[in-house]
Amino acid sequence: MxxxxxxxxxxxxxxxxxxxxxxxxxxxxxxxxxxxxxxxxxxxxxxxxxxxxxxxxxxxxxxxxxxxxxxxxxxxxxxxxxxxxxxxxxxxxxxxxxxxxxxxxxxxxxxxxxxxxxxxxxxxxxxxxxxxxxxxxxxxxxxxxxxxxxxSGLHYAHAIELIRGGAIGPVHHITTHWTRNMLPGFRPIEIGTSLPPTLDWDLWLGPAPKVAFDPFRCIYNYRWFKSYSGGQMTNWGAHSLDIARWALGAKAPDAVASFGGRFVLNDGGETPDVQHTIYSFPGCVVSWVSREASAGNTTLLDFHGTKGTMTLTREGFSVAPEIWTGAGANGKTPAMQPMSESGGDLDSLxxxxxxxxxxxxxxxxxDIEEGHRTAVMCQLGNAAMRIGRVLRWDAEVETVIDDAEANAALHWDYRKPWTLAE
Ligand SMILES: NC(=O)c1ccc[n+]([C@@H]2O[C@H](COP(=O)([O-])OP(=O)(O)OC[C@H]3O[C@@H](n4cnc5c(N)ncnc54)[C@H](O)[C@@H]3O)[C@@H](O)[C@H]2O)c1
Structure with a gap:
């Protein structure tokens, strides 16, 4: 901007x-x-x-x-x-x-x-x-x-304007990460072992399948169950992938592959503690890594341009210039000047x-349309992981191409009497 x-x-x-x-x-x-x-x-x-x-x-x-x-x-x-x-x-x-x-x-x-x-x-x-x-x-x-x-973040809007305007050169790769170490697992929050009289469990479940009360499924930790959420793919992925898609100005990826599982957390949750998802857009690959089993070096969102790599977080952005080392380049001169900007209070804005x-x-x-398109990106990531093959998406008809099993996996019925009438 x-x-x-x-x-x-x-x-x-x-x-x-x-x-x-x-x-x-x-x-x-x-x-x-x-x-x-x-x-x-x-x-x-x-x-x-x-x-x-x-x-x-x-x-x-x-x-x-x-x-x-x-x-x-x-x-x-x-x-x-x-x-x-x-x-x-x-x-x-x-x-x-x-x-x-x-x-x-x-x-x-x-x-x-x-x-x-x-x-x-x-x-x-x-x-x-x-x-x-x-x-x-x-x-x-x-x-x-x-x-x-x-x-609504001013530094996000400015970063997108810079990227789309070519300030860091063409961007062919975007990497998004969310990593931490939650071993040995999450624990129930707020509510102890039995169903308190102050909680309406049936109305908490609503359209989700009927199950006996489980304090671990309830406050906050529902995120780790497929019937209520989609793990970090939909929790933090929904934020980072939204920005990646915004920068690309694209409705949806053409194809998605994803690998992972709940390998080490032993808390009874279902969603992956390690997941690597790869999206194909025309001329750009976007990857999403989430890990609850090893924090390592965490960066949230990097745009890899031919002239510079921009790291964009809620606190601001910075661009580290690239040095070209191929034929004819001198291997020393940065392709651009460094840049940085700090962020503001996103919720208030x-x-x-x-x-x-x-x-x-x-x-x-x-707007709701942007939210829908980003949610689909996350849903496709989780479906690709569960099914174990590359899914090709037709954004116009909102269907996985030639894959009845994947389309079925993306949809399930609500528990009665709940129905979705527009
Ligand atoms: N934008 C962000 O940065 C951000 C940050 C945190 C959470 N979130 C989102 O906010 C949502 C809530 O997350 P949370 O961490 O506050 O979870 P939470 O479990 O702390 O709160 C959810 C609340 O909804 C209540 N609830 C359940 N069913 C209900 C119903 N039928 N009617 C009314 N209330 C009902 C629960 O009792 C609970 O109090 C999630 O979708 C989460 O992804 C967004």
């Missing part, structure tokens, strides 16, 4: 934000569904905005619900069942920060109820869910911002952008 474009972008945000706080009619009445770790973080940031009026909060786990209500000095009405929250006519927009297996249903139902939606990443578990969410947003003329907060779009009715920075 050029300096003048950056100033215009930032000024646009500020102008829209200040427009939105003018007058009592510009109040934005908000409800939240899912008041766990992420939900309450978002809730607090929303509540810190002058125009936001908290109306209702919903969680199937009472202690978390009570905390969210307390955050509003008890101004908001508590709900256990999100359907009753959506029935409220005095809510303009909802935050959906429930576990991933709920995002599609709750977003579609919120759109049908006339609410705008801020829904957390990963958008959903299956391509047909993302497509239904996108259709519902468009059909009901709703603003749906996905919680990919990097999309992203929420600011959402609130501005509620007024302007413009598409937000992380």
């Amino acid at each position: 050029s300096d003048s474009t950056r100033r215009t972008f930032a000024a646009g945000l500020t102008a829209l934000s200040s427009q939105s706080v003018q007058g009592a009619n510009d109040r934005v009445r908000i409800g939240i569904i899912g008041c766990g770790g992420r939900g309450r973080g978002l809730w607090k940031t929303f509540l810190s905005q002058k125009e936001v009026e908290p109306v209702a909060a919903c969680d199937v786990y009472e202690p978390f619900l009570n905390r969210a209500i307390r955050d509003t000095q008890s101004k908001a009405t508590p709900f256990r069942d999100f359907r009753h929250l959506l029935d409220r006519k005095d809510i303009d927009a909802v935050i959906v920060a429930s576990p991933d297996h709920w995002h599609a249903l709750q977003t579609v139902m919120a759109c049908r109820a006339g609410k705008d939606v801020y829904v957390e990443k990963p958008l959903c578990l299956m391509p047909r869910e993302g497509r239904a969410m996108l259709n519902a947003a468009r059909r009901h003329n709703r603003i749906v911002q996905v919680g990919s907060q990097q999309r 992203h929420i600011d952008n959402f609130l501005a779009c509620l007024k302007s009715r413009q598409r937000p920075n992380a």
Whole structure:
């Protein structure tokens, strides 16, 4: 992003934000569904905005619900069942920060109820869910911002502009990593061994298969079970791969291969603790590595250009110049000057952008369509790993080419009575 474009972008945000706080009619009445770790973080940031009026909060786990209500000095009405929250006519927009297996249903139902939606990443578990969410947003003329907060980061937008403008030369390889050492495994969070009376387990499971209560499947750790999430591929991959796809300006990869497994963590989770996924885009290979068994040297996102390699994180970006060593090159002169830039508060910028779009009715920075396309990228990675072969994707019809088994693996039915009607 050029300096003048950056100033215009930032000024646009500020102008829209200040427009939105003018007058009592510009109040934005908000409800939240899912008041766990992420939900309450978002809730607090929303509540810190002058125009936001908290109306209702919903969680199937009472202690978390009570905390969210307390955050509003008890101004908001508590709900256990999100359907009753959506029935409220005095809510303009909802935050959906429930576990991933709920995002599609709750977003579609919120759109049908006339609410705008801020829904957390990963958008959903299956391509047909993302497509239904996108259709519902468009059909009901709703603003749906996905919680990919990097999309609102000024240094991210500038980095993408530099990459697309050729500042680091053509980029033929993008590497994304998320690594740490979680041995010997994750442990249950918040809830002990037995089902507390303060948790509605059936409504926590919702469209997922009925299973006996397991504290390890519940708060936070649902991420390691296929019925509710997709492991680090959809947890952190949804962030990094979103930026890689944004930089490439591509809808989807042409092909995906992935290898991995839960090799060493012994906590009962299902998703891989080591996974290496490779995506093929025209002229560029994107790789995703996640590892819970050895931290090693972690870098999150590197764009390898012919003139320089850009490392892009939430804290900022830096470019290390390349030195060409082939025929005719002197093997000494850097191909470009080093560059760097620091980052800002991504959540605030992203929420600011959402609130501005509620007024302007413009598409937000992380519009539902972008969330859907990035979610598909993650879903394909996990499907390729489970099936054990290269999957070729047709982004126009959203189908794996000539592979009935893969297409079947990308879709499963909801537990009754839940159905996804746009
Ligand atoms: N954008 C980011 O940087 C970021 C960071 C962390 C988490 N997240 C996303 O936020 C979401 C929530 O993650 P978390 O870490 O807060 O998980 P969490 O387990 O701490 O919180 C989820 C909450 O949803 C509640 N819930 C479950 N079913 C519900 C239902 N039917 N109705 C209402 N509430 C329900 C749970 O009781 C729990 O309180 C996930 O999708 C995660 O990927 C995003």
